[in-house]
Amino acid sequence: MKKxxxxxLAIAVTIMSCDIDKKGKVDLPEVDVDVxxxxxxxxxxxxxxxxVSTTTKTVEVPKVVVVMEEEEVEVPTxxxxxxxxxxxxxxxxxxxxxxxxVEHDINxxxxxxxxxxxxxxxxxxxxxxxxxxxxxxxxDQVSLNAPDLDVKYIVVGKKPNRIFNNRNMYVNSMNDLPSxxxxxxxxxxx
Numbered sequence: 605m606k607k608x609x610x611x612x613l614a615i616a617v618t619i620m621s622c623d624i625d626k627k628g629k630v631d632l633p634e635v636d637v638d639v640x641x642x643x644x645x646x647x648x649x650x651x652x653x654x655x656v657s658t659t660t661k662t663v664e665v666p667k668v669v670v671v672m673e674e675e676e677v678e679v680p681t682x683x684x685x686x687x688x689x690x691x692x693x694x695x696x697x698x699x700x701x702x703x704x705x706v707e708h709d710i711n712x713x714x715x716x717x718x719x720x721x722x723x724x725x726x727x728x729x730x731x732x733x734x735x736x737x738x739x740x741x742x743x744d745q746v747s748l749n750a751p752d753l754d755v756k757y758i759v760v761g762k763k764p765n766r767i768f769n770n771r772n773m774y775v776n777s778m779n780d781l782p783s784x785x786x787x788x789x790x791x792x793x794x
Contacts, residue, residue, distance in 0.1 A: 680746045680747065682746060682791065684750035695747075697715070699712055699726040699757050701759060702741050702766040706733060706734055706735060707735055707740070710728045711744050716785060717789050718785075718787070722791075726758070728759050729761060760774075761774065
């Protein structure tokens with residue numbers, strides 16, 4: 605019964621929403637052995653007037669908000685004494701990455717030293733939590749008490765496609781580290 609009512613209702617609505625005005629004389633063609641020309645009726649159909657526009661409305665849209673809060677945490681501290689290098693000062697070695705689509709985790713795994721240069725080596729791993737089309741920054745840090753040293757940051761993992769990440773060197777694995785980094789002395793490991 606429903607199958608019959610719905611199409612009939614659709615046809616009725618369509619017919620009632622039309623305004624049909626017949627124009628011109630209607631002559632049906634005569635049917636004979638000889639077919640003569642006839643005039644087909646002409647109709648002017650006025651369909652329902654439809655306007656399409658936009659309206660501003662307040663709707664609920666899900667948003668992911670990442671809030672950075674200061675919190676007291678245990679941070680590894682490295683104290684470096686170098687011969688003939690004078691005064692030491694404290695500085696934070698912070699490695700950061702800006703990521704999108706899914707959450708990531710970044711962790712400083714090693715610090716290597718060669719002459720007056722430190723190599724801070726961190727790993728960047730994708731997690732499963734979706735953050736949609738949002739961006740977020742992840743970071744890890746170690747506190748260093750040492751003379752003035754040149755610091756280079758190396759991240760092991762896939763480089764996120766963000767300009768912010770150009771400050772770090774990215775490699776696919778520890779095997780891809782440059783030889784000067786591989787040969788440097790490991791002074792910290794996590």
